[in-house]
Amino acid sequence: MSSRKFRILIIDDEESIRDGCGQILTRKGYHIESAGDGIRGFEMASGGSYDLILLDIRLPGMDGLEILRRLKNGGRNATPVIIITGFGTVELAVKAMRSGARDVLTKPFSSAELTKAVKNALNIEVPPQGEETLSLLIGNSEYMRELKDTVRRIALTESTVLITGESGTGKELVAQTLHSLSRRRDNPFIPVDCSSLVETLMESELFGHVKGAFSGATESREGRFQMADRGTLLLDEISNININVQAKLLRVIQEQEVPCVGASRLEKVDVRLVAATNKDLRAEVEGGRFREDLFYRISVVPIHIKPLREHKGDILTISSYYLDFFRKKHESSVRRLSEEVKKSLVSYNWPGNIRELRNTMERLCVLCDKETVDLSDILYYGQNEGAKAPVVDSFSGRITLVDVEKEHIEKALRHFGYKIGKTARFLGIDRKTLRTKIKNYGIELEKEAGEL
Numbered sequence: 001m002s003s004r005k006f007r008i009l010i011i012d013d014e015e016s017i018r019d020g021c022g023q024i025l026t027r028k029g030y031h032i033e034s035a036g037d038g039i040r041g042f043e044m045a046s047g048g049s050y051d052l053i054l055l056d057i058r059l060p061g062m063d064g065l066e067i068l069r070r071l072k073n074g075g076r077n078a079t080p081v082i083i084i085t086g087f088g089t090v091e092l093a094v095k096a097m098r099s100g101a102r103d104v105l106t107k108p109f110s111s112a113e114l115t116k117a118v119k120n121a122l123n124i125e126v127p128p129q130g131e132e133t134l135s136l137l138i139g140n141s142e143y144m145r146e147l148k149d150t151v152r153r154i155a156l157t158e159s160t161v162l163i164t165g166e167s168g169t170g171k172e173l174v175a176q177t178l179h180s181l182s183r184r185r186d187n188p189f190i191p192v193d194c195s196s197l198v199e200t201l202m203e204s205e206l207f208g209h210v211k212g213a214f215s216g217a218t219e220s221r222e223g224r225f226q227m228a229d230r231g232t233l234l235l236d237e238i239s240n241i242n243i244n245v246q247a248k249l250l251r252v253i254q255e256q257e258v259p260c261v262g263a264s265r266l267e268k269v270d271v272r273l274v275a276a277t278n279k280d281l282r283a284e285v286e287g288g289r290f291r292e293d294l295f296y297r298i299s300v301v302p303i304h305i306k307p308l309r310e311h312k313g314d315i316l317t318i319s320s321y322y323l324d325f326f327r328k329k330h331e332s333s334v335r336r337l338s339e340e341v342k343k344s345l346v347s348y349n350w351p352g353n354i355r356e357l358r359n360t361m362e363r364l365c366v367l368c369d370k371e372t373v374d375l376s377d378i379l380y381y382g383q384n385e386g387a388k389a390p391v392v393d394s395f396s397g398r399i400t401l402v403d404v405e406k407e408h409i410e411k412a413l414r415h416f417g418y419k420i421g422k423t424a425r426f427l428g429i430d431r432k433t434l435r436t437k438i439k440n441y442g443i444e445l446e447k448e449a450g451e452l
Helices: 015-027 038-047 062-075 087-098 112-121 130-134 142-155 172-181 199-205 243-255 283-285 292-298 312-329 337-345 355-369 401-415 420-427 431-441
Strands: 007-011 031-035 054-055 081-085 104-107 160-163 190-194 230-234 273-279 301-304
Touching: 007 015, 007 199, 015 112, 015 230, 031 038, 038 062, 054 062, 054 112, 054 130, 062 081, 081 112, 087 142, 087 301, 104 112, 104 190, 130 142, 130 312, 142 172, 160 172, 172 230, 172 273, 190 301, 199 243, 230 431, 283 292, 312 337, 312 355, 355 401, 355 420, 401 420, 401 431, 420 431
Parallel strands: 007 031, 007 054, 054 081, 081 104, 160 273, 160 301, 190 230, 230 273
Antiparallel strands: none
């Protein structure tokens, strides 16, 4: 920190917040001034030369959002602003971030959380290669531009983020991008698929355990929180964490202390948490399956990712990106998509979203043996029968959906040396389903090589 005293303005109508924050920050060497209402706070912020403003959203006279908008209007005031918010104002906090706030602190916050947020705001450094990192979020629609801008803003904060969206929309990619653009980018990014954690070992997986903590614990082991120390931890499908572990998770988030299983002491960690889910967590709360206090703690800054069918303008851009990627990876002869194929891709509903589109492009590059992909080369493996799109020229009627699927299966079997297991995984179906289709279509397994 510079040797000069940084000047910080606290605008909050709660005297306890003003006094508490003032005492903590004064002990850290900052010069503190405060205001208890919005009008006085705006006057001081406009007239004074402050290095940082701590701003409550709910204020008498003039609310915090209006103060923020006036300060940031036209870019005249570059002073960083940290929003102070309660559990009930999450949506307003998101608006504040979009209006130019630097960070969000959710009441009640600890002195450590306050000092870290202040230090980060006063030592702003923009990570390099930001546009290059954001380019991994493929698409040029207005929605994608807004999403990239939101990610760019949130990445520089220490706020806990909740990413919601259907399966396959790219929630983990957004989390990785947040980490790559943050000050923690040189430290670990640890993704955890909570749906794959065994319930009886969930606590150990997240928080670690010491040798002998339970039957089978033959050695001490770090949990995911310890692995992510000083970095970012993604808890994907967080709704799958059982209700008992949720209580301990809440305390870890609040105190940044991990209860390692079998240990007598809590272990300090410094982790930025990003949570993701394809479920409606509010409904999970109402159903008693997810703690309400944990929901509010993890949803300080929510990001909702739209399904692909709601931003169809990006489908061809994403298709082109993955077609180019996989043709190089598989040394494919494919070079382009026909106009009919492009229309088919845009008209399809994409129940599996970007993950399904990515897999479709990879299948094309593996199975298609000509430069231009036509309708007979396309086969959609959607999540339900209602997701089908036209894959055949309806005017000629020369080829049926059965013919298309049979040809794809035959090509995939040849490519993988007639190995049932590998072919089934590639096609996104199980072995039993593949064998049934082979039998129904009368496909001969000339070189069957077992179940690999």
